[in-house]
């Protein structure tokens with residue numbers, strides 16, 4: 001059978017989509033090539049969030065065409081994901097050697113399309129149409145591959161976003177919000193746990209909007225009801241046999257958002273040790289979600305809550321839907337509920353119209369909140385987004401300079417917060433060998449800090465207590481507290 005090499009750009013959603021595509025191909029007998037040099041099919045899963053990411057994927061394809069195509073004229077080349085969705089046919093017009101362009105709602109079609117291309121039944125395929133129910137098609141996992149079993153897994157719970165932040169291309173590349181049903185997600189999580197997974201991260205562009213726009217009317221992939229019929233989603237929500245976690249009594253049930261109901265349902269899974277999620281949105285971060293941290297022991301003490309700016313004026317221009325005070329209020333409540341919670345964020349510098357005063361407010365927010373980690377992005381103009389047309393675009397040099405200044409503040413705070421762990425005992429879930437030094441093992445604390453320690457393969461998948469001995473740059477070093485192994 002042909003071999004496939006998939007290169008992924010961008011976010012965790014893309015990583016997850018690539019994994020599902022690879023698993024679908026493996027299930028049909030394809031093999032996974034260790035490198036593009038020996039692959040029969042080369043797929044680039046692309047990102048559109050920044051211009052740089054798009055250029056990187058295009059340049060990569062140009063190089064692949066020059067190298068792989070020359071040596072192996074029959075190799076099949078394809079683009080998938082966000083850039084494929086936004087550019088479509090234009091990619092083949094620009095790079096005629098490309099055979100396949102597959103949009104963000106079409107990942108599950110990849111096997112059929114590759115079969116057709118490899119068999120010579122079709123020469124080129126571009127499919128970027130919308131497809132009802134596509135949110136429920138990212139479900140296969142590659143837990144084993146050729147390597148030892150994974151103990152962590154990502155589960156896609158929804159696709160798309162309706163927030164339309166003025167800088168963001170995602171609503172155009174990923175479409176409207178579409179959520180999988182609770183039973184569907186729980187079934188996938190249960191299977192993962194039965195295969196040895198201990199920690200699940202629920203994934204979506206804006207998970208706090210999960211289920212808020214209802215679920216698909218008819219879910220062809222929905223589980224069967226008690227009498228064997230395919231049950232509609234509304235039926236599922238009312239069916240206590242299928243959703244035991246939703247049957248908790250009266251008022252409390254009414255106050256919970258669909259996302260918190262999903263957390264409740266996943267929390268019920270026996271054998272699952274930890275639950276994470278990314279990314280929530282401050283606008284939809286209700287008290288029910290804050291309260292869930294105090295109520296659900298498997299929900300770990302970490303929140304990645306993108307703030308983007310510390311200036312209300314810029315937040316409004318960005319169409320974020322919250323104020324600085326609202327954001328800080330959420331963080332305060334989270335820290336009241338869980339004092340040790342790790343807080344990370346995303347921040348954009350150099351958004352159009354951002355003045356020095358606005359930027360100073362972002363610096364002061366970073367100091368006020370004291371993030372454990374922050375991912376800083378220099379604003380990148382995305383075509384067809386409102387911000388790209390806004391006046392007062394900030395010159396590149398100023399974006400660079402603000403990036404540097406904010407980075408210094410973030411790093412200084414992180415250093416202090418990481419150093420505070422030295423001497424403390426903390427629980428890790430051991431994930432596997434360290435990437436930098438495979439002779440050592442790494443694990444993750446509940447508050448999402450990476451810890452490197454002297455361990456062995458037998459520790460993989462264990463919850464383990466360690467004593468932190470040293471803090472490095474966004475990494476901790478620990479000594480196993482052997483009696484603490486669970």
Ligand code: SF4
Nearest residue numbers: 161163164165168170
């Ligand atoms: S919430 Fe805003 S930044 Fe996040 S995916 Fe939606 S539009 Fe983009």
